[in-house]
Amino acid sequence: MAYRVVIADDEKTSRSLFEYIINDAEDYKLEGSFPRAGEAADYCASHPTDLCIMDIVMRDGESGLDAAARIRKTSPDTKIVLVTSNVDPNSIRVARKIGVNSFWYKETSEEPLLTLIGRTMAGESIYPDNTPKIIIGNAPSTEFTNREYDVLRELVTGKSNRQIADTLAVSEETVKSHIQHMLDKTGYGNRVELSINAALYGLVTPGGGSERFD
Known part of the structure; x- marks a missing residue:
């Protein structure tokens, strides 16, 4: 059975890319794609979800970290992969504290997102060794x-x-x-x-x- 996936990213280009990656993969089924983190958290709370791909910084100051914390409480079995272009080192620390499964930098991560997702669904927790320098x-x-x-x-x-x-x-x-x-x-x-x-x-x-x- 295919893993049920939810995506949250306010950037349409990024969201469309993630949708393409999931739709093109045999083992995954896209159940929902949202421009707001809170919408994804609400969906996960009311629908069985195997994986949530969540951007960290959303429009109007909405936080993917806060939404991930909600998902971890309401849907403890849902795997969470945080994605971001932001280089704030505190984001990784907070993500670990929340219990986020894996963390992926949009521009600089060497491992393809689908590979990281596969390892995450297999039980691994994958975080970058270093914060990108800007x-x-x-x-x-x-x-x-x-x-x-x-x-x-x-x-x-x-x-x-x-x-x-x-x-x-x-x-x-x-x-x-x-x-x-x-x-x-x-x-x-x-x-x-x-x-x-x-x-x-x-x-x-x-x-x-x-x-x-x-």
């Missing part, structure tokens, strides 16, 4: 500290320094210091330019999930 301004993404990533995840949501400080339980001066360090590294002129480019290049996942770092 350049933002003058700085490679590997030069940012964990705490700078924490601040940046909140910054791209539009929060003020005070709001970021309250969220991370640090002082406002500490937040300002981290932002200044990131401006120095990237060469950007202000926090708005930093925020826009961090989101544009997929450096962070807005909101960033639940894990924090010292």
